[in-house]
Amino acid sequence: MPEPLLHLEGVHTHIGQYHILQGVDLTVPAGGLTMLLGRNGAGKTTTLRSIMGLWQPSQGKVVFDGAEIGGMATADIARQGISYVPENMGLFSNLTVQENMVLAARKGPMDEARLDWIFQLFPALRKFWRLPAGNLSGGQKQMLAIARAIAEPRRLLLVDEPTKGLAPSIVEALIEAFLDLKRSETTILLVEQNFHMACAVGDSVAVMDDGRVVHGGAMAELAEDEALQQRLLGLSLDTES
Template identity: 60%
Template sequence: MSDLLLKLRDLHTDIGQYHILHGVDLEVPRGQVTMLLGRNGAGKTTTLRSIMGILPPHRGAVTLDGRAVTGLNSALIARQGVALVPEDMGIFANLTVEENLTLASLDGPPDPKRLERIFTAFPALRTFWKGRAGTLSGGQKQMLSVARAMISERRLYLIDEPSKGLAPAIVSTLAKALRELKSEGATILMVEQNFRLAKALGDRAAVMDNGRVIWSGAMADLASAPDLQSRLMGLSLEDHT
């Protein structure tokens, strides 16, 4: 395994009176795509939000590139080079596509070369550049959400179910863009229920259940072992799209 960019140790997080994470241990290697898998309600989204500081853990440690970031607010964590693509997309519906991407850029106006790469990946964003984000289709909003994370180079991308509810053609477009991001050496931690997409993109996988990581290893090992998939998640990857 390459050196680690992100480490979680004994992470515990509550939401109100509910104890959601029960001691999560997770390692994310630099320059790889790590898939966070598991049944609904296993704690995957809460894990991403805890890393980002949106849901501060009450116990345990989050370490980014050797530096503890536990307890920092989400704005400071973003300044450490971490981007979150949330499940609800997190775009500003009343702002234009241009304004959404400009706000997401860490270093002032978007870099023209990086912007051109985004337009190549998501041509609809060029078409609706001056249009309000709220008028986009669901797939186009997801493209914008991913593009907001990509508009500046980040050390770590946290991506929560980018293919959820999207048509196969839109999923294919997103997959191509994420492959391009991966080819640039990006480090990605991604929650995904589309297991074929997880298999295609993932280098490593971690499976969660009941607020803990119960298995971690190479994505290829998990993808080639239906019995292991069934034992860990109650399903076979090959049976789900």
């Protein structure tokens, strides 16, 4: 098993009066793709936001590459090499695709080789380079959101439900893109409801319920065990769903 790049130990997060995360223990191995699964309301998005410092943990440790980042400001966490793609994608709809990408490259002009690589991942972005982001389809917007997150090299990519509401053909395109990202040795923590996507790209998996991680292991093992899927996720899942 690769060394963990990210480790959460006993993380609690409160949002107002609500105690959302109730002792999350989570390990994300370096260089792989970890799926974070669970029912709606289990605490998956809160976990990503707590890692990114958008919501501050009230207790526990968030350790990235051996250093504690819990309690740091979001901008400082991003400087450690962590990117976050929220469910709402966080795009500037009135700006062009190009302008969105320029803003994401905070260290200066984008490296042309890296931009060519991103265009290979998401060819539609080259086609619509000078169009406003608001004119893109839902799938194209999701591609732009991910492209923004990797405009510069990142050590860890956090992605929240990238396939939500997308057509199956777009889901397949995103699967190929994430497989390519894995080959680039980018470590990814991915929240997803599409079990076909999870099976296709996941190396390891953590399943959340009621603010805790209740299962961890290989994604392939969960994919093969329908009884375990039923117990953990409350659904009879298959790879076509």
